[in-house]
Amino acid sequence: MKTKGIIKNKVNIVTLGCSKNLVDSEVLYTQLKGNGFKVDHESKKDDAQIVVINTCGFIDNAKEESVNTILRYADAKAAGVVDKVYVTGCLSHRYKDELAVEIPTVDAWFGTNELPRLLKTLKADYKHELVGERLLTTPAHYAYLKIAEGCDRPCSFCAIPIMRGGHVSKSIDELVKETQSLARRGTKELILIAQDLTYYGLDIYKKRNLSELLARLSDVDGIEWIRLQYAYPAGFPLDILDIMNERSNICKYLDMPLQSGSTEILKTMRRGITREKTEDLIARIRDKVPNISLRTTLIVGHPGETDAAFDETYEFVEKMRFDRLGAFQYSHEDQTHSYSLEDNIPAEVKQERADTIMELQQGISWELNQHKIGQTLKVLFDRKEGGNFIGRTEFDSPEVDNEVLIPASQYVRLGDYANIKITSAEEFDLYGELVP
Numbered sequence: 001m002k003t004k005g006i007i008k009n010k011v012n013i014v015t016l017g018c019s020k021n022l023v024d025s026e027v028l029y030t031q032l033k034g035n036g037f038k039v040d041h042e043s044k045k046d047d048a049q050i051v052v053i054n055t056c057g058f059i060d061n062a063k064e065e066s067v068n069t070i071l072r073y074a075d076a077k078a079a080g081v082v083d084k085v086y087v088t089g090c091l092s093h094r095y096k097d098e099l100a101v102e103i104p105t106v107d108a109w110f111g112t113n114e115l116p117r118l119l120k121t122l123k124a125d126y127k128h129e130l131v132g133e134r135l136l137t138t139p140a141h142y143a144y145l146k147i148a149e150g151c152d153r154p155c156s157f158c159a160i161p162i163m164r165g166g167h168v169s170k171s172i173d174e175l176v177k178e179t180q181s182l183a184r185r186g187t188k189e190l191i192l193i194a195q196d197l198t199y200y201g202l203d204i205y206k207k208r209n210l211s212e213l214l215a216r217l218s219d220v221d222g223i224e225w226i227r228l229q230y231a232y233p234a235g236f237p238l239d240i241l242d243i244m245n246e247r248s249n250i251c252k253y254l255d256m257p258l259q260s261g262s263t264e265i266l267k268t269m270r271r272g273i274t275r276e277k278t279e280d281l282i283a284r285i286r287d288k289v290p291n292i293s294l295r296t297t298l299i300v301g302h303p304g305e306t307d308a309a310f311d312e313t314y315e316f317v318e319k320m321r322f323d324r325l326g327a328f329q330y331s332h333e334d335q336t337h338s339y340s341l342e343d344n345i346p347a348e349v350k351q352e353r354a355d356t357i358m359e360l361q362q363g364i365s366w367e368l369n370q371h372k373i374g375q376t377l378k379v380l381f382d383r384k385e386g387g388n389f390i391g392r393t394e395f396d397s398p399e400v401d402n403e404v405l406i407p408a409s410q411y412v413r414l415g416d417y418a419n420i421k422i423t424s425a426e427e428f429d430l431y432g433e434l435v436p
Contacts, residue, residue, distance in 0.1 A: 006083065010038040011122070012048035014073075015137070016066050017056025019193050019229070021089055023146045025054045026134045028088075028115060033135060035124035041137040046076070050084045050122065057091035057163055059331035066091040067099075074105035086110065088118055090163040112164055113149075132178040139382060141415035142189035142398060143182050147175055147213065151195035153232060155259075156270040156337035157302060157330065160195050167196065169204050176216050183222035186415070189380060190223050191397060196232040198240075208237040218247040224417070225380070225394055229255040233281055234272035241288040251394040254285065255295040255324075261316025262309040265302055270337065275316060282320055293395035295324035298357060301350030302330045303341035310353055317357060321364050324401050327357040362427045369402070369425035376435055379404045379420045381412050391418075393430075402428050410434040 011032055015025040025041065032039045040048060051073045055066035066089075073085045088110040092099065096109035110118045116126045136143055150165040151158075179190060194200065201209025217226055226247075228240070231254055244250045260266050263274040273281075285292060298313060317325065329350040332343040381391035382398065388405040389412050396402045404420055410433060412418045420432040 006049050006081075007038060007047050008049050009036070010040070010048040011050045011052060012040045012043045012082075014042055014051060014053045014069060016054060016069060017058065017062055017090065019144045019191070020146055020195070021054050021056060022137060023134070023144050023193070024089070024112075024115075026137055028052065028054075028118070029137065030130055030133055030135045031115070031119055031127060032122070032124060034127045034130045035119070035122075037122075037124065046081055048082060050086070051076075051082050052086045052088060052118070055087060055089035055091035057089070057094045058159065059328070059333070061331075063091055070099070070103055070106065074103055077105055086118065086121065088112070088114070093163045094159065132174060133181055134178070136182075136185075136187075138398070139415060140186045141380065142191065142382075143187045144191045144193050145175065145179060145182075145217075146170075146193050147197065147200055148194040152199065153196060154270045154272075154337075156268065157259075157299065157333065159333045159336050162335050164195065167199050167203060169200050169202070169209075171204060172209070172213050172216055175213060176220065179217050179220045179223060183220050186222075188222065188415070188417075189225040189227065190217065191227045191229060192217075193229050195230060197228055198231045198235065198237055208235070210237055211239040211243045214240060214243045214250055215247070218243075218249050224249050225251050227251045227253050227394075227397055229397060231256040233258060233278055236281055236285075238284065238288070241285060244289055244292075252289055252292045253295070253395055253397070254292060255397065257297040259297070259299050260302070260305075260309075261298070261313035261320075262305070263312075265305055265309050265313075268304050268338075268341075269299075269302060275312065279316075279320070293323040294320075295326075295397070295401065296322050297326045297328060299328050299330050300353035300357060301345040303332075303338055303344055305330075305345060305353075314357065314360065317360055317364075321368070322361070323368060323395065324365075325357070325361040326400070327354045327361075329354050365402075366425075366427045369427065369430060372422045372430060373425055374422065376419050376421045377404070377430075377432075378417055379432075380417050381414050383414060384408060389414075391420075402430060404430045404432055406432050406434060 013025050015022050029039050056062040076082050077085050084107045086108050092109045093111035119126050148169045150167050151160050152167040377393045379391040381389050383390050387408050391404050419435040421435050422430050422432045424431045
């Protein structure tokens with residue numbers, strides 16, 4: 001028996017995984033609203049007739065979360081709490097045939113590039129006039145801008161090309177139009193995302209064209225911060241640092257996943273770069289933009305990572321002193337090149353190595369943050385939580401980086417910038433007071 005209270009033609013979109021998935025969900029959200037559907041994103045009310053789950057299939061933990069979420073809504077359908085359950089995104093793209101057998105309650109499965117088919121199944125039209133328009137699921141003052149889809153890199157551990165296909169850049173004109181639309185609706189911070197930002201333009205302009213894109217986007221009225229996430233080190237286009245210095249609204253921030261500090265492991269990973277070349281690149285970046293904040297991610301426990309190779313990565317982190325860092329345990333992904341290698345690092349060793357790197361980084365972060373005490377920083381405020389307003393500097397991306405906290409007694413408006421004097425600091429948080 002169906003539960004009373006289900007709202008007909010109401011869709012709840014559930015998003016798992018990265019910011020690229022979030023953008024896909026926002027595009028779906030916009031198309032459904034344009035077709036007259038009532039739409040929620042990650043609603044807790046359980047009153048939607050239809051649930052669309054946008055899954056992640058990148059590593060084991062993400063796959064497990066996606067499967068558990070699908071099972072939860074499959075159970076809700078069996079209990080009559082929802083009528084229809086549809087699954088899209090990376091996990092569905094990669095494993096939909098197997099999943100359809102294992103979880104037959106799901107009404108339909110869709111790949112990463114099947115939005116028109118998903119809309120047709122929902123009896124909705126794909127509205128071309130809405131292309132470039134997005135209803136945000138983030139706070140209105142910041143938005144992710146996906147500048148390309150897929151990836152052409154040959155990294156041995158990565159399944160993204162399997163799930164997302166090859167690299168396809170959006171045109172500069174299309175991205176400028178989307179940015180102008182976001183700015184008109186109050187977006188102040190633009191976070192550029194792609195599997196590899198630095199490859200941008202090679203397919204359509206026959207050259208790396210991220211610097212021209214940045215120049216065009218920075219000219220859009222109302223955009224006060226532009227942030228770069230997911231830059232690839234091999235073939236890094238240094239001209240983007242020139243535009244970063246020239247334009248005050250391009251954040252002195254770069255997220256560049258490096259994966260390892262061992263040349264041997266980088267070779268096994270097919271990263272196309274050595275530790276020595278990586279260190280030289282970091283030195284050149286810091287020389288060109290002295291106050292830049294560098295974020296990176298590392299993978300520990302890749303097949304063949306000996307104790308000596310891990311020690312190299314530890315020494316690399318110790319030497320480079322990254323502003324932000326995340327360490328992930330290697331996940332043995334089928335259909336990747338690394339899957340042909342023996343997954344020979346025990347789970348407990350992977351965990352220990354990740355913990356060791358993060359403990360090192362915690363100390364580095366604490367030391368770097370102590371130097372910020374007494375400085376006055378421009379802060380964009382995202383939310384109020386407990387007795388504090390919480391925001392970020394230009395050196396910090398949402399969700400993953402440091403935050404700045406001030407007492408709620410010192411009122412600031414959410415989505416606005418304010419000058420904050422830093423009075424104390426911990427490993428990952430800064431505390432301050434409003435400068436009149």
